[in-house]
Structure formats: C-alpha cells, structure tokens
Amino acid sequence: MSSLLVLPIILPFATAVIILLVKSNVKGSSNIALSSAVLQIIACGTIFYQVHRNGIFASQMGNWPAPFGITLVADHLSAVMVVITAVINLAVVAYSRADIGASLVKRGYYPLMQTLVGGICGAFLTGDLFNLYVWFEVMLIASFGLLVLGQDRNQLDGGVKYVVINLFSTLLLITGIGLLYGLTGTLNMADLHVKVQAIDNKGLLTAVAMLFMGAFGIKSALFPLFFWLPASYHTPPVSVSAIFAGLLTKVGVYALIRMFTLVFTVNVPYTHGVLIVVAALTMITGVLGAAAHNEFRRILSFHIISQVGYMILGLALNTTLALAGAVFYLIHHIIVKANLFLVSGVVQRLSGSFELSRIGGIYRRNGWIALCFFISAFSLAGFPPLSGFWAKMILIRASLEIHHYLVAGIAAAVGFLTVYSMTKIWGEVFWKPAPRADTVDEVSLAAGPSGWMMTPIAGLVILTVIIGFGAEAFVEIALQAAEELLHPEMYLKAVFGA
Amino acid sequence: METVFAVLVGAMVAGSIYLILDRNLIRFIFGLALLSNAVNLLIFTVGRLSSSRPPLIPDAGTVPVAPVANALPQALILTAIVIGFALLAFVFVLFYRAYQEVGTVDTELMRVAEPSEPDEVIPSTKMGEQG
Numbered sequence: 001m002s003s004l005l006v007l008p009i010i011l012p013f014a015t016a017v018i019i020l021l022v023k024s025n026v027k028g029s030s031n032i033a034l035s036s037a038v039l040q041i042i043a044c045g046t047i048f049y050q051v052h053r054n055g056i057f058a059s060q061m062g063n064w065p066a067p068f069g070i071t072l073v074a075d076h077l078s079a080v081m082v083v084i085t086a087v088i089n090l091a092v093v094a095y096s097r098a099d100i101g102a103s104l105v106k107r108g109y110y111p112l113m114q115t116l117v118g119g120i121c122g123a124f125l126t127g128d129l130f131n132l133y134v135w136f137e138v139m140l141i142a143s144f145g146l147l148v149l150g151q152d153r154n155q156l157d158g159g160v161k162y163v164v165i166n167l168f169s170t171l172l173l174i175t176g177i178g179l180l181y182g183l184t185g186t187l188n189m190a191d192l193h194v195k196v197q198a199i200d201n202k203g204l205l206t207a208v209a210m211l212f213m214g215a216f217g218i219k220s221a222l223f224p225l226f227f228w229l230p231a232s233y234h235t236p237p238v239s240v241s242a243i244f245a246g247l248l249t250k251v252g253v254y255a256l257i258r259m260f261t262l263v264f265t266v267n268v269p270y271t272h273g274v275l276i277v278v279a280a281l282t283m284i285t286g287v288l289g290a291a292a293h294n295e296f297r298r299i300l301s302f303h304i305i306s307q308v309g310y311m312i313l314g315l316a317l318n319t320t321l322a323l324a325g326a327v328f329y330l331i332h333h334i335i336v337k338a339n340l341f342l343v344s345g346v347v348q349r350l351s352g353s354f355e356l357s358r359i360g361g362i363y364r365r366n367g368w369i370a371l372c373f374f375i376s377a378f379s380l381a382g383f384p385p386l387s388g389f390w391a392k393m394i395l396i397r398a399s400l401e402i403h404h405y406l407v408a409g410i411a412a413a414v415g416f417l418t419v420y421s422m423t424k425i426w427g428e429v430f431w432k433p434a435p436r437a438d439t440v441d442e443v444s445l446a447a448g449p450s451g452w453m454m455t456p457i458a459g460l461v462i463l464t465v466i467i468g469f470g471a472e473a474f475v476e477i478a479l480q481a482a483e484e485l486l487h488p489e490m491y492l493k494a495v496f497g498a
Numbered sequence: 499m500e501t502v503f504a505v506l507v508g509a510m511v512a513g514s515i516y517l518i519l520d521r522n523l524i525r526f527i528f529g530l531a532l533l534s535n536a537v538n539l540l541i542f543t544v545g546r547l548s549s550s551r552p553p554l555i556p557d558a559g560t561v562p563v564a565p566v567a568n569a570l571p572q573a574l575i576l577t578a579i580v581i582g583f584a585l586l587a588f589v590f591v592l593f594y595r596a597y598q599e600v601g602t603v604d605t606e607l608m609r610v611a612e613p614s615e616p617d618e619v620i621p622s623t624k625m626g627e628q629g
Binding site for chain 1: 518523526530533534537540541543544545546570571574577578581584585588589592593595596599600605608609610611612
C-alpha cells in the first residue's frame with residue numbers, strides 16, 4: 001500500500017520520459033499520454049478509495065522514519081485533489097489531440113505537460129516542507145516551458161511577467177522555509193505542527209507565516225499579488241491555459257490551506273484575520289476586473305482570481321463548515337474553470353477570435369457548445385442546482401454562522417457580478433448575430449470542433465451536473481476533509497505511526 | 499558570527515530588491531541572482547554556524563560525537579543552488595527571446611499581451627497552430 005502514493009507522481013514522469021523518446025511521432029505521443037492519463041485516474045481513484053475507507057495513510061520514502069526522511073501523506077484533501085488533477089489531465093490530454101499542432105508536440109508539449117502534472121500531484125501528496133518547495137519548482141519549470149512553447153510574441157511577453165513574479169514568490173517561499181527550519185529544526189509538516197507550539201519567539205513565527213502567505217498568495221493570485229495571472233494566462237494555446245487555470249493557482253490555495261491549518265495555527269486571530277480581508281478584496285477586484293474586459297480568456301482569468309477569493313474565505317473563517325466549503329469550492333471550481341477555457345478554444349475555432357466584439361452567432365452555429373458553456377458558466381456564477389450554488393451557499397452560510405455578515409454579503413454580491421460577466425459572454429458570443437465577415441479573422445472558419453475537443457468538454461459538463469445534483473456525497477467528503485484539517489491528530493498518527 | 503551573516507544577508511536582500519524593482523529586465527536578472535544567493539546564505543546561517551567539525555560517525559559509535567556541523571542546511575542549499583541555476587539559465591534565454599520579439603527590455607513598454615486599448619490587439623497567428 002505504501003508504494004501506492006508514489007504512483008501519481010511516478011506515472012506522469014515515466015510518461016514524460018517515454019514520450020520524449022518518441023516525440024517525433026505525434027499520434028503515438030498522444031496515445032501514450034492518453035493511456036497514462038487513464039492509469040493516472042485509476043491510481044488516484046485507488047488512493048481516494050483507500051483514504052475514504054481506511055483513513056489517512058502515509059508512506060516514508062526510502063524507509064527513513066518520519067521526521068527525518070520525506071513523507072508522502074494522503075488525507076481526504078490530498079486524495080480529492082489528486083483525483084481532480086487526474087480528471088483534468090485526462091480531459092486536457094484528450095483535448096490537446098485536436099488543439100495542439102504537430103510542431104508543438106514535436107517540441108515537447110506532452111513531456112512538459114506530464115512533468116507539470118507530476119509536480120502538481122507531488123505538491124498535493126508531500127508531507128515535507130522542503131519537498132513541497134521542490135515540487136513547486138518542478139511545476140514552475142514545466143509551466144514556464146508550456147507557457148512560451150511556440151514562442152509567439154504574446155506568449156513571450158506574458159511569459160516574462162509570469163516568470164518574474166513566480167521566481168520571486170519561490171524565493172519568498174524558500175526564505176520562509178529556511179527561517180522555519182531555523183526556528184524548529186524540522187521540515188516535516190506533522191513534526192512542525194508539534195514543534196511550533198513550543199516556540200517562544202511568537203513574533204518571528206508570525207512573520208514567517210506572513211512570508212508563506214506572501215509566497216503562496218502570489219502562486220494563488222490573491223489580492224494584491226494577482227497581476228501576473230491576467231497578464232499571461234490568455235497567451236498560450238487553449239489546452240495549456242485550461243490546465244493552468246484549473247490546477248496551478250489551486251496548488252497555491254492547497255498549500256495555504258495545508259500550512260494555515262497544520263502549521264501556522266498559533267496566532268489565528270492575526271493570520272486568519274489578514275486572510276479574511278485579503279479574501280474579500282480578492283473576490284471584489286477579480287470580479288470587477290472581469291467586468292472591465294472584453295477578451296474571452298482574459299475575462300475567465302479575472303474570474304479565477306475572484307473564485308480563489310472564495311476558497312481563501314473558507315480557509316480564513318477556520319470552522320469545519322467553512323473549510324468544507326473551501327474544499328467543495330476547489331472541486332467544483334477546478335472542473336468548471338478548466339472547462340470554460342476548453343469551451344473558449346472551441347469558440348475560437350468557430351469564430352477565429354477570442355475578442356468578444358469579433359465573435360457572434362455561435363449558438364446558431366453549434367448549439368451543443370452553447371449548452372456546455374451555459375451550464376459551466378452558470379455553475380460558476382452559482383445558479384441552483386449546479387455545483388457552484390452549493391459551493392457558494394456553504395461558504396455564505398459558514399460566514400453567517402460566525403456572524404461575519406459583511407463578507408457573507410460580499411460573497412453574495414460577487415456571485416451576482418459573476419452572473420453579469422457570464423451573461424456578457426453569453427450575449428456577445430452566443431446570441432449576438434455574427435459580426436460582418438470582413439471583421440472576422442479568416443483563421444479557421446472551416447474547421448469545426450472535433451470529437452476530441454467536444455468529448456472532454458461534455459464529460460466535464462456532466463461532472464459539473466453530477467456534483468450539482470449529487471451534492472450531498474461531495475459535501476460529505478468535503479466535511480470529512482475539513483474535520484481532518486481542523487483536528488490534525490489523525491494526520492500526525494498516520495505520519496508517525498502508532 | 500550569526501549576527502555578521504544576518505547583516506550581510508539583509509544587505510544583499512536590500513540590494514537585490516533595489517535591482518528587482520527596476521524597469522530594466524537585465525537589472526532584474528542581477529537582482530534575482532543576488533536574492534537567491536542571499537536566501538542560500540540565510541538557510542546556511544539559520545542552520546547555526548556553531549561548529550566546523552564534520553558530522554561523521556566514529557567507527558565505534560552509532561551517533562556522531564556532540565558538537566558537529568549541521569549537514570542538512572548544506573543539502574538544502576545544494577538543492578536550491580541547482581534549481582536556481584537552471585531557472586536563471588531559462589530566464590536569460592526567455593528575456594533574450596522576449597527582447598528579440600518585443601524589441602525592448604523596459605517592462606513598462608512590454609504591453610503586447612495586455613494592450614491598453616482593445617483595438618491594438620495583434621491577432622496571434624501561431625495560436626495553437628491549428629490542425
């Protein structure tokens with residue numbers, strides 16, 4: 001059972017190596033990536049099943065006992081996150097088959113993407129702080145490569161901004177890790193939970209907590225550290241945007257949740273108080289930024305920011321229900337947001353542009369894609385009974401329960417503003433008659449969406465609907481994850497053995 | 499000894515932040531390199547500079563004899579140096595390519611991906627490389 005936890009990490013890396021050997025064979029590369037993605041789902045599903053059935057489990061790499069070696073741990077949160085990662089991986093790999101041209105595949109698209117997925121799974125599963133830093137670096141290098149793959153002018157420009165701020169955030173992270181090691185003498189997260197309680201220098205510990213908040217805040221695009229995201233996410237090919245939008249910022253959110261429930265729990269009024277303010281401002285600025293833009297993927301990028309605010313709100317409120325809301329929000333958001341980016345790619349195929357003013361009449365041309373957008377977009381905005389409604393409802397209820405009326409009001413209002421942006425896209429892209437032919441770029445009007453594009457979109461839409469209608473099961477899982485986060489005894493027991 | 503190192507790290511961080519805040523990307527790279535070295539030195543310092551004896555276990559024992567140097571920070575720094583070196587190499591190439599394409603290293607003028615007016619949008623022909 002202990003080797004099971006290594007699978008979601010090893011599998012993508014092995015796939016990356018194999019594809020690198022055959023990368024001139026475009027079809028073959030895609031087939032290998034697809035089969036690996038299916039295996040990845042099975043492996044991650046098994047981990048989730050084990051966690052759900054037998055509780056948290058850990059495995060010590062190289063058999064070094066707990067605080068000395070690297071530990072991999074799967075609790076409900078980690079398990080859910082790797083399962084979602086595997087789902088998005090499969091969807092994006094299938095979509096890439098139609099979206100990514102032969103030249104990009106030959107330049108190493110699939111190996112980079114698989115490395116990214118391996119890094120993400122590593123970050124979700126590790127129980128060691130320095131190892132988390134290494135996984136962040138793995139993700140970072142792979143995402144740099146993906147972002148500028150093809151070396152379009154836009155991509156290089158967006159890439160510079162993305163790279164600059166992310167490198168800085170990584171240096172903040174390693175500074176925080178160094179100082180925390182100096183304070184406690186350990187890097188194992190479970191051990192840190194025990195050791196930080198005994199630190200006399202509470203002031204320095206809070207300062208270190210803020211360093212971590214800054215580092216992960218940049219990664220997860222929190223206010224006021226989000227400007228790199230809308231500057232870069234709309235530049236790479238759609239498949240890359242989708243996997244970035246779905247997963248990358250969410251690794252930052254996951255790391256924040258992990259660190260601020262397991263390690264930095266000694267000065268909760270201060271750290272979590274800052275998080276509440278940041279979460280509220282993130283929600284507001286993100287949604288207002290989206291309202292001001294008219295490019296399909298840039299609107300969606302700004303919505304990532306506002307949605308991340310909701311998840312951080314769940315963390316900041318620090319109750320079982322609020323954390324469950326954050327976890328549920330993560331599940332819902334990753335699926336819906338990745339899917340909206342995939343839809344934007346199909347729309348670009350049909351109309352030749354991402355600019356709302358140049359698109360129109362998609363509803364007439366392809367009703368199915370309109371339906372897929374409709375369900376995803378209104379799930380994002382929080383229409384009942386779709387998944388986003390439950391996510392928002394849990395969070396708002398959690399904030400009302402502990403009398404945070406202002407943030408509850410903000411969360412509800414931001415939901416309404418999300419509807420505004422989504423109806424803007426809906427009206428401009430799908431309902432409005434197509435603009436006159438001379439304004440449309442004649443890039444790809446002939447090429448309709450292929451089955452490789454529509455199947456993953458439809459699959460993710462069905463998942464959204466399932467999460468919406470079968471919300472109880474997912475809320476149950478989220479509540480269990482929240483319980484484990486707030487009561488780390490189980491986590492410690494799994495890491496250190498009985 | 500730690501105090502001296504702490505002051506040194508502080509000075510390096512201050513210098514690197516000054517360079518990083520510059521609009522010129524070349525200065526940013528120098529700032530980045532300086533900052534990553536400052537962080538490495540910081541990790542080295544927080545691992546305590548108390549002893550210079552290597553942490554070797556004598557033949558007879560199972561643990562090293564008490565005051566020995568802390569080996570872990572050095573392992574961490576080594577990892578950080580390797581990663582930092584790779585990233586720096588990438589950043590150099592990226593900035594060079596961006597300079598070739600955009601024609602400037604002034605970040606204020608790099609607005610290809612984020613035009614201030616929607617009309618300035620330069621349609622991307624390579625996007626996704628259809629087909």
